[in-house]
Amino acid sequence: MIQCGMPRTPGRLSSTATSGHILELIRTGTATNRSEIARTTGLSRPSVALRVAELVDGGLVVERNGAPSSGGRPPTLLEFDASSGLILTSALGMARSQAAVCDLDGEVLVRTPGSPDMESGPDRTLPWLLETWNEQLASLGRGAGDVRGVGIGLPGTVEYHTGRAADRPFLGTWAGVALEPLIAEHFPVPVTVDNDVNVMAVGELLHGGHGRPADMVFVKVSTGVGAGLVSGGRLLRGSLGAAGEIGHIPVREGGGLPCRCGNTDCLEAVAGGRALLNEAAARGKEVDGLKELVSLALDGDPVAVTLVRGAGRRLGEALAGAVNLLNPDTIVLGGDLSEAYDHLVAGVREVVFQQCTALATRQLRVLASSLWDEAGVRGCASMVAEEILSPEAVNIFLAGAPSQDT
Amino acid sequence: MIQCGMPRTPGRLSSTATSGHILELIRTGTATNRSEIARTTGLSRPSVALRVAELVDGGLVVERNGAPSSGGRPPTLLEFDASSGLILTSALGMARSQAAVCDLDGEVLVRTPGSPDMESGPDRTLPWLLETWNEQLASLGRGAGDVRGVGIGLPGTVEYHTGRAADRPFLGTWAGVALEPLIAEHFPVPVTVDNDVNVMAVGELLHGGHGRPADMVFVKVSTGVGAGLVSGGRLLRGSLGAAGEIGHIPVREGGGLPCRCGNTDCLEAVAGGRALLNEAAARGKEVDGLKELVSLALDGDPVAVTLVRGAGRRLGEALAGAVNLLNPDTIVLGGDLSEAYDHLVAGVREVVFQQCTALATRQLRVLASSLWDEAGVRGCASMVAEEILSPEAVNIFLAGAPSQDT
DNA sequence: GGTTTTTGTTCATAGTCGGATCTATGGTCG
DNA sequence: CGACCATAGATCCGACTATGAACAAAAACC
Numbered sequence: 001m002i003q004c005g006m007p008r009t010p011g012r013l014s015s016t017a018t019s020g021h022i023l024e025l026i027r028t029g030t031a032t033n034r035s036e037i038a039r040t041t042g043l044s045r046p047s048v049a050l051r052v053a054e055l056v057d058g059g060l061v062v063e064r065n066g067a068p069s070s071g072g073r074p075p076t077l078l079e080f081d082a083s084s085g086l087i088l089t090s091a092l093g094m095a096r097s098q099a100a101v102c103d104l105d106g107e108v109l110v111r112t113p114g115s116p117d118m119e120s121g122p123d124r125t126l127p128w129l130l131e132t133w134n135e136q137l138a139s140l141g142r143g144a145g146d147v148r149g150v151g152i153g154l155p156g157t158v159e160y161h162t163g164r165a166a167d168r169p170f171l172g173t174w175a176g177v178a179l180e181p182l183i184a185e186h187f188p189v190p191v192t193v194d195n196d197v198n199v200m201a202v203g204e205l206l207h208g209g210h211g212r213p214a215d216m217v218f219v220k221v222s223t224g225v226g227a228g229l230v231s232g233g234r235l236l237r238g239s240l241g242a243a244g245e246i247g248h249i250p251v252r253e254g255g256g257l258p259c260r261c262g263n264t265d266c267l268e269a270v271a272g273g274r275a276l277l278n279e280a281a282a283r284g285k286e287v288d289g290l291k292e293l294v295s296l297a298l299d300g301d302p303v304a305v306t307l308v309r310g311a312g313r314r315l316g317e318a319l320a321g322a323v324n325l326l327n328p329d330t331i332v333l334g335g336d337l338s339e340a341y342d343h344l345v346a347g348v349r350e351v352v353f354q355q356c357t358a359l360a361t362r363q364l365r366v367l368a369s370s371l372w373d374e375a376g377v378r379g380c381a382s383m384v385a386e387e388i389l390s391p392e393a394v395n396i397f398l399a400g401a402p403s404q405d406t
Numbered sequence: 407m408i409q410c411g412m413p414r415t416p417g418r419l420s421s422t423a424t425s426g427h428i429l430e431l432i433r434t435g436t437a438t439n440r441s442e443i444a445r446t447t448g449l450s451r452p453s454v455a456l457r458v459a460e461l462v463d464g465g466l467v468v469e470r471n472g473a474p475s476s477g478g479r480p481p482t483l484l485e486f487d488a489s490s491g492l493i494l495t496s497a498l499g500m501a502r503s504q505a506a507v508c509d510l511d512g513e514v515l516v517r518t519p520g521s522p523d524m525e526s527g528p529d530r531t532l533p534w535l536l537e538t539w540n541e542q543l544a545s546l547g548r549g550a551g552d553v554r555g556v557g558i559g560l561p562g563t564v565e566y567h568t569g570r571a572a573d574r575p576f577l578g579t580w581a582g583v584a585l586e587p588l589i590a591e592h593f594p595v596p597v598t599v600d601n602d603v604n605v606m607a608v609g610e611l612l613h614g615g616h617g618r619p620a621d622m623v624f625v626k627v628s629t630g631v632g633a634g635l636v637s638g639g640r641l642l643r644g645s646l647g648a649a650g651e652i653g654h655i656p657v658r659e660g661g662g663l664p665c666r667c668g669n670t671d672c673l674e675a676v677a678g679g680r681a682l683l684n685e686a687a688a689r690g691k692e693v694d695g696l697k698e699l700v701s702l703a704l705d706g707d708p709v710a711v712t713l714v715r716g717a718g719r720r721l722g723e724a725l726a727g728a729v730n731l732l733n734p735d736t737i738v739l740g741g742d743l744s745e746a747y748d749h750l751v752a753g754v755r756e757v758v759f760q761q762c763t764a765l766a767t768r769q770l771r772v773l774a775s776s777l778w779d780e781a782g783v784r785g786c787a788s789m790v791a792e793e794i795l796s797p798e799a800v801n802i803f804l805a806g807a808p809s810q811d812t
Numbered sequence: 813g814g815t816t817t818t819t820g821t822t823c824a825t826a827g828t829c830g831g832a833t834c835t836a837t838g839g840t841c842g
Numbered sequence: 843c844g845a846c847c848a849t850a851g852a853t854c855c856g857a858c859t860a861t862g863a864a865c866a867a868a869a870a871c872c
Binding site for chain 2: 859860861862866867868869870871
Binding site for chain 3: 439452455482
């Protein structure tokens with residue numbers, strides 16, 4: 001009781017369809033053999049056996065004999081076969097892009113840092129992407145037939161219900177481009193397109209090794225600043241997919257710096273990568289790119305440390321508002337700047353714990369991401385996997401493809 | 407596609423249970439007769455007839471003969487009987503309290519503005535509440551047996567998983583009190599306790615007459631300031647139920663006013679009712695309570711209008727952050743001050759549309775609540791109703807109570 | 813008034829689920 | 843080392859449920 005699961009979309013009923021649910025139990029490790037599934041679900045053992053047979057026939061589940069027996073006949077271990085399907089993912093960035101092939105667990109099998117950035121425009125980037133994926137598939141000895149889904153993370157706001165990049169001036173030739181049909185032409189599978197930060201947040205949530213926080217704020221601090229919001233275990237998108245656009249929240253001690261968005265004192269203008277590099281230059285420290293600033297900070301360079309910590313503090317200003325508003329239990333800092341984690345985290349903590357109410361911070365952890373460059377592509381993969389492996393999707397998959405040999 | 411329904415809690419499967427789903431179709435008006443239900447759900451007509459019979463026997467659905475026929479035999483209209491059960495609700499406030507009896511649609515049947523406020527402490531308020539509910543039931547000619555649930559809204563943060571008021575100093579004797587067992591002693595039904603603003607937000611969402619916005623920020627501006635956040639159609643609570651505590655977000659042009667929370671320039675300290683009354687006094691306008699200030703503003707008193715509009719602007723400061731962060735499509739202003747709606751809304755719009763990114767405000771509406779005092783009690787009722795009328799709950803209800811005559 | 817159309821009900825049937833039973837497999841104890 | 847036991851998984855039969863077809867009802871249309 002004492003909850004409010006407001007939206008219960010009245011739609012088609014679930015017929016009998018349970019094999020998808022069983023897969024979920026196996027996949028999450030909630031149950032590892034047939035009897036356990038029967039106990040967990042309340043279904044009878046015969047029914048469970050039937051459904052599991054479907055999953056094994058479909059190649060999604062494999063049986064193993066490592067038997068930890070508990071007195072009686074040792075159970076047949078059931079394991080989700082994450083390698084039974086592949087997910088093509090890509091994190092496209094203004095400066096750097098990546099293409100990767102992941103398994104259904106969101107583990108990276110091959111990853112290729114790409115040279116063509118988004119500024120080249122879709123006409124150049126898309127062919128590179130498709131070609132790279134095909135090369136990666138070949139190197140794994142797999143084919144296009146093994147591909148079960150595609151996930152792409154884009155910078156800037158993505159109108160997720162259409163899957164198109166929203167018309168922000170920075171995006172240039174990408175604005176309004178609908179990626180899905182272009183991809184689906186070559187890989188006829190579900191295509192998911194989302195904001196790059198949302199995608200990283202999902203990656204962090206599922207693979208970050210901080211448990212699975214129900215209420216998390218993930219912040220990417222690179223050249224731009226953005227956040228991915230998770231509340232009640234769900235990703236928040238907002239009405240146009242623009243939720244988490246933390247980059248343009250005004251910071252109190254911004255000093256009047258103008259931002260490319262038109263306002264002043266935006267978080268991005270005072271704590272983004274460009275701002276730090278400018279400030280470093282102003283202090284007589286010519287640094288070539290964020291990576292170098294980060295390594296200077298890690299080496300203890302006083303100017304670099306001051307800059308990073310200051311960025312953390314200003315980030316904290318904006319995050320304090322988010323913490324008071326959303327009461328998360330975890331803040332995770334990712335992006336290029338987060339590789340100077342100690343100093344960045346310290347700056348954020350300093351301000352957040354000062355400016356937030358006691359209750360809002362009682363259970364709050366501020367952590368640095370440990371996924372580095374992989375957060376994006378793994379997040380894409382997990383997002384697609386959640387979709388593909390949802391009970392409904394699994395049921396129609398099993399119905400569609402009768403008995404594939406493993 | 408292109409969505410991310412992250413949490414799919416693997417739990418018990420749904421056995422056969424479909425009558426609850428059918429009730430939902432009837433309740434939401436998605437389907438109004440048996441054949442339509444069959445078409446919508448894909449179930450066969452006999453199966454539907456069986457389930458509907460259960461619902462009719464259980465008293466949740468009534469048949470009617472107003473037949474709009476479409477060429478053939480006119481369908482038997484099926485209607486959810488909202489009066490088949492009652493929900494006791496209460497909005498407890500520091501200054502004012504209310505007790506009400508609602509039907510299962512969240513419509514108010516009787517409402518009693520209560521004299522004992524929360525400052526009297528639970529020992530005095532609870533007996534009043536129970537007594538009032540009993541009187542109200544009697545006046546309706548109904549008994550305790552008709553009560554299906556209880557919903558209570560409390561000021562301050564509520565740890566909703568325990569249902570207890572969180573230990574904030576303002577709450578005094580209410581801190582840590584678990585209401586549920588005290589109520590359940592007299593009415594053995596599900597008891598829901600939540601933050602008063604969350605409750606109002608739900609009321610606004612379902613009964614506000616602004617459609618059913620998926621991403622809404624509801625703001626209550628009375629003596630205190632608080633928000634209820636709805637994103638993706640769901641109420642956000644945060645890890646400790648403190649989400650929406652907008653009252654202590656610092657406002658830029660606060661002027662250094664101290665807040666009871668310890669910080670300065672908190673929204674509540676600069677735009678809350680107390681602040682307005684103080685400012686009015688400072689300007690030589692002695693006003694006795696918010697209600698009077700509001701009526702002065704509605705009458706066009708320049709000082710009052712200025713104050714209210716200024717409060718709106720400062721509210722807008724804080725809301726701008728929330729809008730950038732959450733990208734809602736609707737902001738609804740409620741609470742005592744919102745009765746001076748024109749001026750308050752104008753102030754909020756002024757700042758929000760200036761400080762937010764173009765994308766975040768593209769679809770944004772800023773509206774005043776039209777539910778006034780009823781938002782809280784109706785929200786409580788709807789929250790409880792959603793719980794009670796969920797498919798699972800309905801199924802066990804029907805299983806438990808075989809054939810009640812109407 | 814007959815026909816058509818759509819709704820709701822009745823009935824036989826097929827499919828599914830689950831309890832009981834049986835087999836397999838390994839641990840435990842004498 | 844063998845008898846016994848405990849648990850997992852497979853098989854079988856009975857019970858239940860849903861469904862499709864047929865049928866009755868009620869109104870519009872010709």
